[in-house]
Amino acid sequence: MKQAGYIVLFWTTLFLFYLWTGSSSRNTHQIRTTPDEVSRNGFVMFARNDKLKEMVRSIKRLDALYNQAHDHPWYIFSREPLDSxxxxxxxxxxRGLARFGIIPNEHWGYTSTTERIIKSPISREKLxxxxxxxxxxxxPLxxxxxxxxxxxxESTYHCNMIRLDPFGLMKTNNLSYAGIPGTKEDxxxxLSLWNNVQSFVKRNGSLLHSEGxxxxxxxxxKSFNMCRFKDQFGILSLRFLRxxxxxSLFESVDDINNGFTTDGWTDSLFFTIASSLLGGPRSVHAFRDIGYEHSKWTYWCPKGKAHEGNHCMCDPTDFRLKDNKPECIALFDT
Known part of the structure; x- marks a missing residue:
C-alpha cells in the first residue's frame, strides 16, 4: 500500500507539474522555438520491439518536462523495421513528429570477427x-x-527543463557536446583509446584546439584522467560530428584495432575526448541542473536552488550510487 501511494503521488505531481509548465510556457515567448529551430533539433533513440513500454515512458516524460514547449521531433532508429x-x-x-530509420548493415560491423558476436546483448551495445x-x-534521416x-x-529525467532549454543553450553557446559530469571510464x-588518440595528436597537430x-x-x-560524461545521455552538435x-579522429582510432567492440569504448568516452581535443573546454558543457538516472549505477540530482527552481523530483542527498567521482565533477567546474 505504501509503495502504491508513492506511485500515485509521483504521477499526480508530474501531472500538476505538466499543467504548471504548460501554462507558463504558453505565456513566455522567449522559450518558444521557431519552426526552423524545431526541425533542426531532435531526440534520438535506438528502439527494439520488446522495449515499447520503456520507450513510451521515456517519450512521455521528456515531452512533459521539456518538449511540450517546443515540439521537437523524435528520430527513432532500429536495426530491423519495427512492428507497425x-x-x-x-x-x-x-509530442513532436516521430520519424523512423534503419541502421544499415555497413554501419553495424566491420570485420568477420565482429559479425560473429553480434548476437550477444553486450555486443549489440558495443556496436x-x-x-x-x-x-x-x-x-539521411x-x-x-x-x-x-x-x-x-531506460533512462529517467527528474527536473523541469523548459526554462533551461538545453537545445537553445547548445546553439547560443556554440557547444559541441553536453552531458552529465562525474564518472570515470574503465x-x-x-587507456587503449587514449593510446590511439596520442598517435592521432602527433600526426594532426593542426586540427587540435590550443587548450584541447x-x-x-x-x-x-602524457596521461589521461579517464573522466567522461555519464552514459546514455548527451546532446551533440551534428555539425561538429560532421x-x-x-x-579524421574517428576514422583514425576506429581503423586501428576495432576498439569499440574489442575494448568496449563507449560513445560518451569518445565524445568527451573528441569535443575537448578539437573544440577546447568551452565547447563542452556539464549540465548540473538536469536530474538524470539510468539503471542502478548512474544517478544525478541537482542541489540547492537548481533543485527547487527546476521542480526536481529526485533526492539530492541520495549517494547510493558509485559512479559520481568528485575529481571528475570538479574538473568540469573549470
Missing part, C-alpha cells in the same frame, strides 16, 4: 556505441538536423 503497432504507438504518444560515435550524423539529444529507453578501455588537453590531462597529454577534424 510499435511505430503507431510511438507516433501517437510523442551501437560505435554507430552513435561514427555514423549517426551521416544518416538527420540530414537537416543540427543538434540531437540522445535518449535511452581503465582498460580508456585541459579537460583530459594534467600533464599535456567536421573534418572529428571524422
Amino acid at each position: 503497432s510499435i511505430t503507431g504507438e510511438l507516433s501517437r504518444v510523442s 551501437l556505441n560505435r554507430w552513435f560515435a561514427g555514423f549517426m550524423s551521416s544518416h 538527420l540530414r537537416d538536423v543540427d543538434y540531437v539529444w540522445k535518449v535511452d529507453a 581503465a582498460h578501455g580508456a 588537453m585541459e579537460l583530459l590531462s594534467s600533464d599535456k597529454g 567536421s573534418t577534424g572529428y571524422h
Whole structure:
C-alpha cells in the first residue's frame, strides 16, 4: 500500500507539474522555438520491439518536462523495421513528429570477427556505441538536423527543463557536446583509446584546439584522467560530428584495432575526448541542473536552488550510487 501511494503521488505531481509548465510556457515567448529551430533539433533513440513500454515512458516524460514547449521531433532508429503497432504507438504518444530509420548493415560491423558476436546483448551495445560515435550524423534521416539529444529507453529525467532549454543553450553557446559530469571510464578501455588518440595528436597537430588537453590531462597529454560524461545521455552538435577534424579522429582510432567492440569504448568516452581535443573546454558543457538516472549505477540530482527552481523530483542527498567521482565533477567546474 505504501509503495502504491508513492506511485500515485509521483504521477499526480508530474501531472500538476505538466499543467504548471504548460501554462507558463504558453505565456513566455522567449522559450518558444521557431519552426526552423524545431526541425533542426531532435531526440534520438535506438528502439527494439520488446522495449515499447520503456520507450513510451521515456517519450512521455521528456515531452512533459521539456518538449511540450517546443515540439521537437523524435528520430527513432532500429536495426530491423519495427512492428507497425510499435511505430503507431510511438507516433501517437510523442509530442513532436516521430520519424523512423534503419541502421544499415555497413554501419553495424566491420570485420568477420565482429559479425560473429553480434548476437550477444553486450555486443549489440558495443556496436551501437560505435554507430552513435561514427555514423549517426551521416544518416539521411538527420540530414537537416543540427543538434540531437540522445535518449535511452531506460533512462529517467527528474527536473523541469523548459526554462533551461538545453537545445537553445547548445546553439547560443556554440557547444559541441553536453552531458552529465562525474564518472570515470574503465581503465582498460580508456587507456587503449587514449593510446590511439596520442598517435592521432602527433600526426594532426593542426586540427587540435590550443587548450584541447585541459579537460583530459594534467600533464599535456602524457596521461589521461579517464573522466567522461555519464552514459546514455548527451546532446551533440551534428555539425561538429560532421567536421573534418572529428571524422579524421574517428576514422583514425576506429581503423586501428576495432576498439569499440574489442575494448568496449563507449560513445560518451569518445565524445568527451573528441569535443575537448578539437573544440577546447568551452565547447563542452556539464549540465548540473538536469536530474538524470539510468539503471542502478548512474544517478544525478541537482542541489540547492537548481533543485527547487527546476521542480526536481529526485533526492539530492541520495549517494547510493558509485559512479559520481568528485575529481571528475570538479574538473568540469573549470
